[in-house]
Amino acid sequence: MNEIVVIIGGGIAGMEAAAQLLKLGHSPIIIEKSDRLGGHVGKWNMLFPDLTPAKKVVDELADSCRDANIFLNTEISSLNRLKDRYNLMLSNGISISTKYILFATGFNMFPAQKKEEYGYGIYDHVVTNADLEHWMNGNADKRMDTSGMKTIGFVHCVGSRDEKARNPQCSKVCCITAIKQAIELKNMYPDAQIYCFYMDLRLFGKKFEDFYTKAQRDHGIHFIRGRVSEVSEAMDGRLVVKAEDTLIGKPLKVSVDLLVLMAGMACNPDSEKIASQIALPIDTDGFLKSSDNIIHITSSAKKGVFYAGACTGPKTVPETLAEARSAALDIHTAIIKER
Amino acid sequence: MRDLYPSGFDSFILPFMIGMTFVLCWCGIGAVRVIAELDREDRKKFFLSFLNPKILGKNIRDWFCDCLFHVKLWKRNKLLGYMHSSIAFGWFMIIVIGHIEVFIYTPERIHRMWYPIFFRYFVAVTESTMKGSFFFFLMDFFLLMILSGIILAMVKRVRSRLFGMRRTTRASLTDLIGLYALWSIFPLRLLAEGFTADISGGSFLTKSLNMVLHSFMSDSMNALPVWWAYSIALGVFMCILPFSRYMHIPAEILLIPLRNAGIKLKHEDKGVARAELYSCPSCGVCIDTCPLSAVPANSRDATVYLNRQLKRHNEKRIDQISEKCMLCGKCSVVCPVGVEGDKIRIAHRSRKKYSIAHDYSLIDEGKFIGNMTEKRRVLYFMGCMTALTPAIRKAVTAIMDKAGEDYTIMDGDGGICCGRPMLVAGRKDAAMEMIEKNTKIIKSSGASVLLVNCPICYKIFKENYSLEGIEILHHTEFIDRLVSEGRIAIDRSETKYVYHDPCELGRGCGIYDQPRNVVAAAGTLVEADVNGKESICCGGSIGSLSLGFDKRKALTENALKHLTCGSPDAIVTACPLCKTTFNRYSDRPVADIAEVTAERLI
Numbered sequence: 001m002n003e004i005v006v007i008i009g010g011g012i013a014g015m016e017a018a019a020q021l022l023k024l025g026h027s028p029i030i031i032e033k034s035d036r037l038g039g040h041v042g043k044w045n046m047l048f049p050d051l052t053p054a055k056k057v058v059d060e061l062a063d064s065c066r067d068a069n070i071f072l073n074t075e076i077s078s079l080n081r082l083k084d085r086y087n088l089m090l091s092n093g094i095s096i097s098t099k100y101i102l103f104a105t106g107f108n109m110f111p112a113q114k115k116e117e118y119g120y121g122i123y124d125h126v127v128t129n130a131d132l133e134h135w136m137n138g139n140a141d142k143r144m145d146t147s148g149m150k151t152i153g154f155v156h157c158v159g160s161r162d163e164k165a166r167n168p169q170c171s172k173v174c175c176i177t178a179i180k181q182a183i184e185l186k187n188m189y190p191d192a193q194i195y196c197f198y199m200d201l202r203l204f205g206k207k208f209e210d211f212y213t214k215a216q217r218d219h220g221i222h223f224i225r226g227r228v229s230e231v232s233e234a235m236d237g238r239l240v241v242k243a244e245d246t247l248i249g250k251p252l253k254v255s256v257d258l259l260v261l262m263a264g265m266a267c268n269p270d271s272e273k274i275a276s277q278i279a280l281p282i283d284t285d286g287f288l289k290s291s292d293n294i295i296h297i298t299s300s301a302k303k304g305v306f307y308a309g310a311c312t313g314p315k316t317v318p319e320t321l322a323e324a325r326s327a328a329l330d331i332h333t334a335i336i337k338e339r
Numbered sequence: 340m341r342d343l344y345p346s347g348f349d350s351f352i353l354p355f356m357i358g359m360t361f362v363l364c365w366c367g368i369g370a371v372r373v374i375a376e377l378d379r380e381d382r383k384k385f386f387l388s389f390l391n392p393k394i395l396g397k398n399i400r401d402w403f404c405d406c407l408f409h410v411k412l413w414k415r416n417k418l419l420g421y422m423h424s425s426i427a428f429g430w431f432m433i434i435v436i437g438h439i440e441v442f443i444y445t446p447e448r449i450h451r452m453w454y455p456i457f458f459r460y461f462v463a464v465t466e467s468t469m470k471g472s473f474f475f476f477l478m479d480f481f482l483l484m485i486l487s488g489i490i491l492a493m494v495k496r497v498r499s500r501l502f503g504m505r506r507t508t509r510a511s512l513t514d515l516i517g518l519y520a521l522w523s524i525f526p527l528r529l530l531a532e533g534f535t536a537d538i539s540g541g542s543f544l545t546k547s548l549n550m551v552l553h554s555f556m557s558d559s560m561n562a563l564p565v566w567w568a569y570s571i572a573l574g575v576f577m578c579i580l581p582f583s584r585y586m587h588i589p590a591e592i593l594l595i596p597l598r599n600a601g602i603k604l605k606h607e608d609k610g611v612a613r614a615e616l617y618s619c620p621s622c623g624v625c626i627d628t629c630p631l632s633a634v635p636a637n638s639r640d641a642t643v644y645l646n647r648q649l650k651r652h653n654e655k656r657i658d659q660i661s662e663k664c665m666l667c668g669k670c671s672v673v674c675p676v677g678v679e680g681d682k683i684r685i686a687h688r689s690r691k692k693y694s695i696a697h698d699y700s701l702i703d704e705g706k707f708i709g710n711m712t713e714k715r716r717v718l719y720f721m722g723c724m725t726a727l728t729p730a731i732r733k734a735v736t737a738i739m740d741k742a743g744e745d746y747t748i749m750d751g752d753g754g755i756c757c758g759r760p761m762l763v764a765g766r767k768d769a770a771m772e773m774i775e776k777n778t779k780i781i782k783s784s785g786a787s788v789l790l791v792n793c794p795i796c797y798k799i800f801k802e803n804y805s806l807e808g809i810e811i812l813h814h815t816e817f818i819d820r821l822v823s824e825g826r827i828a829i830d831r832s833e834t835k836y837v838y839h840d841p842c843e844l845g846r847g848c849g850i851y852d853q854p855r856n857v858v859a860a861a862g863t864l865v866e867a868d869v870n871g872k873e874s875i876c877c878g879g880s881i882g883s884l885s886l887g888f889d890k891r892k893a894l895t896e897n898a899l900k901h902l903t904c905g906s907p908d909a910i911v912t913a914c915p916l917c918k919t920t921f922n923r924y925s926d927r928p929v930a931d932i933a934e935v936t937a938e939r940l941i
Binding site for chain 2 (some may be wrong): 020044116119122123163164165166171229231232233242253316
């Protein structure tokens with residue numbers, strides 16, 4: 001008999017885990033609240049560091065899990081535990097009983113309007129990293145004034161490593177995403193001056209450092225170490241960015257035509273809502289809490305409940321995929337043991 | 340009425356006399372010291388104030404209302420008010436009537452200080468003094484009043500919540516000695532007068548007790564030990580008084596004319612500060628009211644404990660408490676005697692030495708003056724916090740544009756801090772430098788109105804700048820005026836708004852009505868359960884020098900809890916800092932009053 005595994009979330013973690021579970025002979029069910037698979041990656045344009053089209057990644061994953069049972073536009077109305085089984089009531093009226101649940105609920109983008117000093121939603125030419133990807137995917141955005149793109153600013157760590165924004169953790173991917181997007185914009189507007197305002201550059205991944213060197217050497221992108229303190233709008237509609245260059249110890253002011261805010265990853269309140277119904281512990285940063293953070297990252301405190309991807313904290317795409325595979329294997333092992 | 344003892348003296352009065360002499364000397368020297376500590380100008384002002392009939396009238400009114408009737412406590416809680424005023428007023432009346440009795444019946448003894456106190460021991464009733472029964476009745480009546488107050492005081496020790504107080508002050512040792520001495524004075528007086536009521540006369544209380552006592556104790560000589568005990572209780576109370584909370588009784592008498600004369604707290608522990616320190620009755624009203632007390636461990640940082648540490652000269656704790664406070668000023672508003680907890684703390688901060696001196700010589704005000712070439716009617720000063728909340732700036736300018744106002748922005752492209760953060764940090768010199776630079780810019784602009792939307796800036800502009808001929812307006816006043824003059828109109832919505840009084844605007848500058856008018860024009864105004872003068876600090880205050888970000892969360896959540904009890908749809912405030920702070924933890928939208936107005940302009 002095939003064992004049912006409920007996967008909450010149809011992003012890349014959920015899809016990859018479903019594909020692996022299918023290969024291992026189980027019956028995964030993906031529950032996705034939106035009308036499509038792919039999650040955040042599905043809305044992205046290109047992925048660092050090789051500029052792989054996000055669509056290609058998502059399509060490939062969707063193809064490999066097409067034999068899974070997929071419920072789109074579906075939310076979990078209730079979740080409870082009965083002996084060693086979990087009962088899920090779905091918003092489409094279906095109820096499922098299963099021994100295994102995989103949380104692949106991911107993250108939320110940090111709402112950039114919370115950092116009011118950067119003027120998102122207030123000034124005309126302030127966008128987030130996600131808005132930029134959306135625009136690069138061919139969607140119109142009136143904030144993107146293609147005719148007058150002379151100077152562009154990137155603000156790193158918007159809502160990341162920011163206690164005042166209630167988001168103290170590093171979002172891991174924004175440093176390299178900013179470099180990627182800066183290069184992409186530079187390729188589109190070769191005459192534009194691009195400034196990245198950062199506090200640290202955390203370039204830990206494979207080829208990240210090369211990418212950073214390339215951005216400076218080949219594309220002439222300026223990196224300024226110092227957080228942006230405030231942004232105001234000049235009479236001509238240009239944005240005046242005030243920051244401090246902490247390397248030379250002087251305040252500086254730059255007028256830009258477009259300001260891109262690198263909004264970080266925040267916990268997804270929906271995962272907490274679901275997790276609290278079976279009393280799963282939540283970590284201090286608001287993300288789901290793994291049994292431990294070294295060898296049991298995919299395990300939860302409850303038997304039969306597993307985690308994969310950014311629901312336990314910010315992660316890159318390859319890390320998420322690796323975790324999804326690992327979680328699938330953990331679930332497989334647990335099923336075999338039970339038999 | 341006649342004298343029983345020709346000498347008019349008995350040795351039992353000695354404890355009382357020792358205590359009385361001691362306390363009078365102590366208070367006399369203390370009062371002279373406080374007045375001597377004032378600077379020459381203030382001293383002159385103080386003495387002259389007694390010649391001003393208006394101030395003198397106010398002094399007399401305050402002495403009665405504050406010291407005897409405790410009107411402020413009555414307003415807070417009836418039971419608490421009755422408890423305090425019954426003891427204070429009852430005791431006062433007993434002393435007054437005691438003197439009247441001596442004056443009427445034994446006028447030759449009037450110069451004997453103990454006579455009015457122990458009158459019933461030294462005299463006997465005669466046939467001709469039946470008229471005295473009127474005073475006998477009054478004396479018993481006020482004694483009963485005091486006793487009822489003391490019973491309430493005992494109840495309060497165990498059930499303070501009945502008196503509207505969640506937390507009360509932890510008593511110190513001297514406070515406890517004073518407390519027990521005070522509690523024992525009046526029952527002992529009752530007992531003592533009860534023993535002698537058959538000889539010296541009495542009324543419903545003492546006469547009845549006398550009958551009961553005589554039913555099992557026939558020897559009237561039993562009275563003497565009780566009179567001794569009464570005198571000792573008085574003596575102990577007076578001797579401990581200067582070292583206990585009861586020092587507030589004489590100290591407040593001095594503090595009231597000092598305050599009414601308009602003398603400001605200038606030095607951290609001299610003059611007015613000393614008068615305030617000793618006027619603190621340790622009642623603990625400030626504990627519950629302090630926004631910091633939302634975290635129970637913080638209740639040790641309330642003003643009452645600062646005063647205690649000041650008396651003990653515990654420098655480490657004084658610094659800790661002074662630096663932690665958010666300076667919302669709520670304790671000063673609720674304090675029944677008018678101790679200015681916030682000002683005392685700022686004064687103490689000024690003692691702190693900084694290793695790096697401030698240097699503002701690089702700031703060139705000439706550059707800003709040069710930026711303003713055209714003369715405009717309104718000069719809009721945003722301040723630093725508004726630079727971080729651009730939505731407010733946008734809303735304020737949108738309102739002015741709509742009203743057709745002739746304005747310019749003083750710090751649109753960078754500016755100088757108003758100086759208030761430095762001032763509250765106790766660094767007056769640094770603040771004064773900024774004040775000087777800003778004053779030059781403002782005066783050179785030629786504007787007739789200075790508009791600010793940050794209450795922190797507003798307060799310092801009002802209090803520490805001298806800008807003659809320039810009207811300083813907070814944007815709540817400005818918008819309210821525009822609406823009432825019909826220069827703008829607001830489209831009213833069904834939205835339910837709660838208005839949060841920012842500390843610096845409400846308590847700080849007394850502006851409560853104008854913002855409410857504006858909010859009420861934009862939607863339905865609901866009130867928080869604690870508002871106006873007692874509004875709770877948002878927790879984001881620039882006042883605290885040591886409170887970490889993580890420590891403020893509970894304070895903000897507490898303020899939000901009180902603010903949202905009327906289930907409003909949105910929170911409106913008039914301070915960029917309150918807005919930012921609330922936005923962090925609020926479950927509903929938080930907006931500045933200008934944003935709410937600008938959104939609904941028609």
